[in-house]
Amino acid sequence: MASLEHAAAAGTRVHDETLDNGLRVLIQELHTAPLASVWCWYRVGSKDETTGQTGVSHWVEHMNFKGTTNIPRDKVKGIIEQFGGYWNGYTWIDQTTYTETATRDALDRMLFIESERMASCLYDPADCESERTVIISELQGGENDPDTLLDQELTAVAFKSHPYRHPTIGWLSDLQTMTRDDLYAHYRRFYVPNNATLVIVGDIDARDAMRGVVRHFGGVRPVEVVRRPLTVEPAQLGERRLMVSREGTTAYLKVGVRAPAIGDADFFPMLVLDAVLTGAKGVNLWASFRTPPPQRSARLYRALVDAGLASSVSGGLVPTAEPFLYTMSATATAGTPLASLEAVLVEELDRVRTHGITPGELEKAIHQLRARLVFENDSITHIAHQLGYFETIASWRGVASLQARIEAVTLESVAAAAAGRLAAVNRTIGWFEPRPVGSGEGAP
Amino acid sequence: MTTAHHRGLAPVRAVLDNGAVVIAQQSPTTPAVTINATVAAGTVCDPPAQAGLAHFVSRTIDRGTHARRGEDIAEALDRRGVSLSTSVNRHVLSLVCTCLIDDLDAILDLLADIVRHPAFPEDTVRTRRSEIVTLIRQDEDSPATVATEGLLADLYGPAHGYGRRPRGSVESVEGIDRAALERFHAARFGPGSLSLVLVGDLEPARAVDAARLAFGAWQAPPAPAVALEAPPPAGVRRVRVVPMMNKAQADIAYGFTGIRRSDPAFNAYWLMNNILGQYSLGGRLGDSIRERQGMAYYVFSSLDANVIPGPFIIRAGVSPANVDRALASIDEELTRLAADGPTERELTESKQYLIGSMPRTLETNAGIATFLQTVEFFGLGLDYDLRIPERLRAVTRDDVHEAARRTLVPARATAVIAGPYAPTG
Numbered sequence: 001m002a003s004l005e006h007a008a009a010a011g012t013r014v015h016d017e018t019l020d021n022g023l024r025v026l027i028q029e030l031h032t033a034p035l036a037s038v039w040c041w042y043r044v045g046s047k048d049e050t051t052g053q054t055g056v057s058h059w060v061e062h063m064n065f066k067g068t069t070n071i072p073r074d075k076v077k078g079i080i081e082q083f084g085g086y087w088n089g090y091t092w093i094d095q096t097t098y099t100e101t102a103t104r105d106a107l108d109r110m111l112f113i114e115s116e117r118m119a120s121c122l123y124d125p126a127d128c129e130s131e132r133t134v135i136i137s138e139l140q141g142g143e144n145d146p147d148t149l150l151d152q153e154l155t156a157v158a159f160k161s162h163p164y165r166h167p168t169i170g171w172l173s174d175l176q177t178m179t180r181d182d183l184y185a186h187y188r189r190f191y192v193p194n195n196a197t198l199v200i201v202g203d204i205d206a207r208d209a210m211r212g213v214v215r216h217f218g219g220v221r222p223v224e225v226v227r228r229p230l231t232v233e234p235a236q237l238g239e240r241r242l243m244v245s246r247e248g249t250t251a252y253l254k255v256g257v258r259a260p261a262i263g264d265a266d267f268f269p270m271l272v273l274d275a276v277l278t279g280a281k282g283v284n285l286w287a288s289f290r291t292p293p294p295q296r297s298a299r300l301y302r303a304l305v306d307a308g309l310a311s312s313v314s315g316g317l318v319p320t321a322e323p324f325l326y327t328m329s330a331t332a333t334a335g336t337p338l339a340s341l342e343a344v345l346v347e348e349l350d351r352v353r354t355h356g357i358t359p360g361e362l363e364k365a366i367h368q369l370r371a372r373l374v375f376e377n378d379s380i381t382h383i384a385h386q387l388g389y390f391e392t393i394a395s396w397r398g399v400a401s402l403q404a405r406i407e408a409v410t411l412e413s414v415a416a417a418a419a420g421r422l423a424a425v426n427r428t429i430g431w432f433e434p435r436p437v438g439s440g441e442g443a444p
Numbered sequence: 445m446t447t448a449h450h451r452g453l454a455p456v457r458a459v460l461d462n463g464a465v466v467i468a469q470q471s472p473t474t475p476a477v478t479i480n481a482t483v484a485a486g487t488v489c490d491p492p493a494q495a496g497l498a499h500f501v502s503r504t505i506d507r508g509t510h511a512r513r514g515e516d517i518a519e520a521l522d523r524r525g526v527s528l529s530t531s532v533n534r535h536v537l538s539l540v541c542t543c544l545i546d547d548l549d550a551i552l553d554l555l556a557d558i559v560r561h562p563a564f565p566e567d568t569v570r571t572r573r574s575e576i577v578t579l580i581r582q583d584e585d586s587p588a589t590v591a592t593e594g595l596l597a598d599l600y601g602p603a604h605g606y607g608r609r610p611r612g613s614v615e616s617v618e619g620i621d622r623a624a625l626e627r628f629h630a631a632r633f634g635p636g637s638l639s640l641v642l643v644g645d646l647e648p649a650r651a652v653d654a655a656r657l658a659f660g661a662w663q664a665p666p667a668p669a670v671a672l673e674a675p676p677p678a679g680v681r682r683v684r685v686v687p688m689m690n691k692a693q694a695d696i697a698y699g700f701t702g703i704r705r706s707d708p709a710f711n712a713y714w715l716m717n718n719i720l721g722q723y724s725l726g727g728r729l730g731d732s733i734r735e736r737q738g739m740a741y742y743v744f745s746s747l748d749a750n751v752i753p754g755p756f757i758i759r760a761g762v763s764p765a766n767v768d769r770a771l772a773s774i775d776e777e778l779t780r781l782a783a784d785g786p787t788e789r790e791l792t793e794s795k796q797y798l799i800g801s802m803p804r805t806l807e808t809n810a811g812i813a814t815f816l817q818t819v820e821f822f823g824l825g826l827d828y829d830l831r832i833p834e835r836l837r838a839v840t841r842d843d844v845h846e847a848a849r850r851t852l853v854p855a856r857a858t859a860v861i862a863g864p865y866a867p868t869g
Binding site: 033380 | 693
């Protein structure tokens with residue numbers, strides 16, 4: 001289809017340059033709106049944390065909004081806002097990233113902020129203390145949601161040794177005991193130009209932008225980032241199970257299986273398999289932040305929601321640097337025992353393991369995934385995010401080849417991925433079984 | 445100061461012979477078109493004994509028509525990579541999707557069938573009912589939802605169109621059957637209550653033709669007016685606690701009844717809200733409660749200027765130990781803004797921010813479509829995007845001060861706290 005080919009060309013005209021200090025710079029001109037988006041990515045996430053310091057990457061992210069040598073604490077606000085801009089950041093298992101999107105004439109200020117953030121954050125001890133309670137509040141707010149709680153528990157059980165096992169926000173006791181010096185040491189170790197990717201997309205001139213990058217970042221000195229090899233998660237030897245039992249009104253089921261990393265041969269077959277089971281999504285973490293769009297011809301939707309066993313079902317396969325989890329989640333309708341819900345879900349998994357998917361399902365899934373790629377190319381913020389996301393876990397060139405990789409998926413490769421990945425021996429099954437509200441059981 | 449000026453939309457608005465409104469905006473960003481169909485059939489239209497009816501319709505309308513089975517609709521959408529989202533708020537029910545340009549006619553034809561001829565199949569109604577009951581039970585387990593819905597009930601009264609729970613209660617939903625859904629559809633859905641916005645890579649004339657082809661033959665009597673009483677006058681301060689001892693964090697919803705969208709002071713309120721609880725990370729409230737005191741991950745205010753005076757709400761999620769201190773800080777910030785008004789600098793910064801954010805608001809097709817539906821619903825005029833800057837610039841410190849004085853009175857505030865909290869004293 002002509003329109004899809006046109007869209008696929010987006011992402012190919014990327015200016016790719018590395019400064020002498022190792023900072024990788026990706027610039028794409030897009031003149032659809034008078035805006036510019038900057039993202040600065042660091043190869044540091046919760047997988048780079050050790051026992052006693054879980055959550056340090058995320059806390060460091062918070063501290064990096066609290067003033068720098070040349071941006072006093074009380075001047076942080078307003079620099080981007082005067083250009084009508086949006087700014088934010090997030091931390092996950094492989095990455096920490098910061099962003100600004102504003103009118104294009106804010107570009108110089110965005111680069112200034114990001115260069116300051118890389119080299120000159122303050123880490124005032126009082127600010128570190130004040131942020132400790134903000135983050136504990138963020139953690140407790142997350143735990144108010146049974147689905148988040150179950151997800152955290154499931155991940156911790158599915159991995160016994162790889163650092164993907166602990167939540168990005170950290171364990172509570174680590175948040176209570178880490179010090180300002182722990183935070184600052186983590187910051188100094190990972191926030192160096194040779195560990196970062198700067199992405200600029202929008203209504204800008206690539207050469208002008210590059211000059212600005214050199215002006216702001218050229219003087220930042222590189223420091224070698226020494227990393228020990230991460231523990232390799234041993235093969236799973238059998239199905240794992242866990243139960244979260246707290247007061248609540250609703251029962252939740254999650255089934256996680258070991259997922260391929262972005263560089264593994266069966267990542268794209270698994271992506272198609274997920275589209276068949278739970279519907280197509282965008283291919284990055286951000287896409288999973290948004291409410292999954294309804295795709296009611298998906299197999300698990302029909303088997304669980306149309307059948308009245310679940311009020312919702314979703315699947316999550318996010319590209320990661322190392323093998324993470326593919327998780328299927330369902331919310332039981334009132335009165336449906338989790339055992340019944342699980343039995344039907346597992347029956348569907350076994351069916352697709354045995355018989356694979358049909359040619360019609362393959363064609364539909366590929367078309368849906370291609371349409372997602374087009375629809376999500378509608379803002380410079382998303383386009384810039386996608387480039388930086390892929391560069392941080394693998395290579396930005398992966399963005400340009402997404403469509404081709406999806407189209408290359410065959411019935412056989414999906415069948416093989418399903419047969420292997422979804423096997424009982426690879427599953428971790430989690431239940432959130434609510435206790436009656438007011439019973440006093442399972443209170444925090 | 446920004447120099448990258450927003451160049452302005454140029455939407456085309458047409459009224460079909462049957463009264464349906466069609467608004468088209470060309471936007472070449474992607475080879476796709478966003479369709480936003482809005483019907484004046486929001487939760488205020490729920491009969492008092494059937495709270496949750498409009499929401500129930502929003503979850504069943506696309507599950508089968510007289511000509512198409514639910515699974516055929518799902519297949520037709522999924523085959524084209526299209527996701528149709530349905531949602532409902534106080535005043536409108538919306539169906540929104542994005543499709544490739546080549547699929548526009550087929551999708552509009554399907555959408556028109558869904559909007560005009562839903563069948564509400566009996567078995568689907570039964571399944572969806574149990575799904576809705578589950579959603580309501582999840583809401584009842586969420587401190588954020590319990591606090592917000594509790595506040596609206598206390599501000600407007602639990603039977604008022606703005607005070608009712610939008611999804612109803614387990615009891616009210618169990619009383620809604622297929623006949624009730626059909627009655628609601630027959631009474632509320634018609635070309636006169638439809639506003640269709642199309643934004644994408646196509647000529648406006650072509651968009652209007654496509655809309656006429658899909659919806660032009662629709663005939664239905666006009667919907668009866670909905671009676672909406674003005675909110676009860678603010679009285680004394682009320683603080684209600686809903687204990688949820690199984691939770692880790694408490695949610696605060698604190699607020700007042702605010703203004704109509706047509707209130708001449710709207711722009712002053714818009715700026716007041718930005719200064720108090722939005723600018724940068726939560727305005728003055730964020731500065732105090734998150735940045736200086738480290739008490740909350742989120743705190744913000746929101747303005748809902750609506751057909752009648754909508755709620756002005758402050759929300760925060762805090763540790764149970766900090767609820768009293770957070771409430772005192774909210775009181776303090778409100779009192780300060782009402783007493784002294786904003787500073788000149790705050791006003792300038794918030795104006796720059798709101799004016800400068802227009803290109804972002806209007807960057808995507810979906811963003812433009814939502815904006816144009818708001819423009820149509822409140823009758824703001826097709827050039828509203830271009831008039832926003834001058835309107836905001838005209839607001840003075842005194843205007844914002846007056847808005848704060850009028851509304852931000854802690855002695856008349858209503859608050860609901862949901863979570864693991866027991867009040868002291």
